[in-house]
Amino acid sequence: MDEESRERAVRAAVRNNAEWCDAVCRAHAVPGEFGGEAWTSARRTPPLYPDAVTLTPDASPADVVSRVDTGSPGCSVKDSYARLDLAPLGFDVLFEAQWIHRPADKAVMSPSPYVSWAPLADADALPAWETAWGDGEEGSGLFRAELLSHDTVFLAGTSAAGEIVAGAVVSRGASVVGVSNLFARGDAPGGEESAWTGVLTEVARRWPGLPVVGYESGESLDAAVRAGFTPIGPLRVWLRSD
Incomplete structure (x- = not known):
């Protein structure tokens, strides 16, 4: 670049x-x-x-x-x-x-077969998503129903037992898709790197042709780099x- x-x-x-x-x-x-x-x-x-x-x-x-x-x-x-x-x-x-930053034309690895990824269907699922994002601490209602829209999607990675073990928020901008609040619980197969794979697969399916952006630090930044991102500033x- x-x-x-x-x-x-x-x-x-x-x-x-x-x-x-x-x-x-x-x-x-x-x-x-x-x-x-x-x-x-x-x-x-x-x-x-x-x-x-x-x-x-x-x-x-x-x-x-x-x-x-x-x-x-x-x-x-x-x-x-x-x-x-x-x-x-x-x-x-x-x-x-x-x-x-991750270019749109970069290939995405296959997500873990042990986690199923899908957007939240409605606002009723937000409390469980927020609790999983908070590593088991009951949510306070930070993420509200008004945030659910065509261009903002809460993705949930669900285990075979039906528990949310990973997730992220993806939001489409004018020329990019932003990822924020990405998480993977300690028992999530593959950790954050696998979570990135699941999220990127969903983003590519929903908004093909758009690059993906966000920000990270520490070990989370290392996981993002392994998932194909480049630190840009x-x-x-x-x-x-x-």
Whole structure:
């Protein structure tokens, strides 16, 4: 991938992720706003979701922070290009990760025969999916029925016993399919690498011809690379010190 292609891929991944964050917030009646340099929410967003996502490498700390609520605990910013220094404004780095990209024409290995993959049929299945995503901890209703649509699908990998052991959210953007919230329980055959195979098979079936993007870190990034992804650029999430 040349530099121009990489930059386009990063922009597409950033936009797709910001749109997913916006969808989650709107499902909780917390509408965000897309500006030229960042997506922001003036109200505190749901748990695990940022109050701002930068959309360009030129976003400034002042522009981003002036549009979010820094006066109450939990304010966070997704620095999509790892360019901001928010430490002087009372933020600490929560984690760092890499945007990832997988071309549409790359072959997908056959998924594990021990896990069956399918989209959730309706909102009634969301609580069980969220509990599996939370590694057995009962969900709090983070993922709501409003998120289920033609372009956003919750995929579930189910064992022979009928239990959800793996899953992911896939959302179609203008030119890419984004994958987020991918998980594999400890008893899932093949772990995250196998989960990626199942998810990619479903994405290729539903949206053939579109590249796949997302972001990962640590061992999850290693699993994504083994599944055919390429790291294309850094990101950083900042959390305001309480």
